Amino acid sequence: MYIVAEIGVNHDGSLEKAIKLIDAAVECGCNAVKFQSFYANRLVSLNAPKVNYQLRSSSESESHYEMIKRLEFNDDKLEKALQHANHKKIDFITTPYDPLSAEEAYKIGVRMFKTASADLGDQFIHKCLNSFNTKKIILATGMSSINEVQDCLVNYSSINPTILHCVSAYPCPDSDINARCITTMKNSLPNNEIGFSDHSEGITSAIICASIGVRFFERHFTLCRSDQGPDHYASSDIKEMKSYVEELRRVENILGSESKKCRVSEIGMSKISKKGIVAKKDLKIGDYINYENIYAIRPAIDGISIDQLNQILGRKVIKSIIRGKFIKWENLS
Known part of the structure; x- marks a missing residue:
């Protein structure tokens, strides 16, 4: 199993907190940490509204633009986080929200990228990433159909991206997980690894996905779910993430191989x-x-x-x- 701790913006713009999150992800047994690379003036307009889940744990007086500006994590901060992850021997992934942010991350040494569900149709980002000599590209597919995923893959000729089944709800209700569509994705995209970006509560959804062949998992990660910020509430804290990783490793062991013989x-x-x-x-x-x-x-x-x-x-x-x-x-x- 390959398990990504999605730190995202849960560093709250602080390098010190980002370092603590990387260390905690290592302690939990995760394979990778993931950040986000963006600049507010290239991501949202000044009058962009917050979405519902962001309203739950962020200040009402702070606009969407101001919140995004506060959560920027680029240049020196991103590079130092990458260096720390390399030192800790944990893979480092970032989600760039525009080509310039992608180029800046690539320039400092990032070689694993993920795109956001909302950007599945953004050809500017995908064509930019395709031009890099990357180790891995990961595409989130929330809010999209299988046809839209296939349309996006046309942008990639240098690498076969990992495709994550994802539902863009935080947290995602059980009735919307729709794990069976992973089989459809596997059949429709035989050249791509299919993973699961897990926004559900608990471990059950991940276990079900593992049982139908998923080996790549991503889950939002925070030091404290009650912290002030848009994603903390829908993230796993250290205790929950450690349990999540341990259970998935156990599931992997239980699944074993396809051969039937005396154990x-x-x-x-x-x-x-x-x-x-x-x-x-x-x-x-x-x-x-x-x-x-x-x-x-x-x-x-x-x-x-x-x-x-x-x-x-x-x-x-x-x-x-x-x-x-x-x-x-x-x-x-």
Whole structure:
């Protein structure tokens, strides 16, 4: 499982807080942290309204533009956060909201990018990212159809992006998760990894998605859900994220592989509980093994297992076997 801690703007514009969030994501066992790169004057107009979830935990007196301006995290801050993530050996991703922000992030060394759901149709950003020598591109697909996702992918010729099923509701109600559409996405986009940007409450949605093959997860992350800011309320704190990661790692272990065979934990039980083949009567040299002169009894430790019955039927006895004794390969031709 690859799990991204979506820090987003939960640093509240503070480099110190961003560093703490990176450290906490490492502590939780996440594979990557994700930030957002934007400038207010290139993202929103002065009179842009806040959306409902932003009103829940941000100041009513602060406009949308003022809020976005306060949450800018670019240039020196972004570079120092990237350096700290590299030092901590955790992958670093950012979501640029315009081509210039993407170019600035690329220039300082960012090589993993994600685009926002609202920007799925923004060809300017996608064509810019396609021109980079990137390690990974991730596309969020909230508020969109499979046709819109396919239209977006036309912009990419240098890399096959990871596509995240996403519902742009914070938090997302169970009735809108629509996890079954992941199968549709897998069938429609066979060359792309399909992941899940999880805005739901709890771990259940992630477990369901893992059970249908998802291995890439993203979840909003904060130090404290009661902090003042647009995304804190709909994010997981350290305790919840640690549990989320631990449970997904457990799910990964439980899912295992597609092969059906005796598992390591079963070997001891197999030796004791599986039956061995025993002589029903004294068998002399020259007799042939058949259903009438053998039977099965536990355990098969000292003889031939019942699983190998077909391999011994019709074989000639070359070393006599006393009634009730387990039959061994050395007794047979």
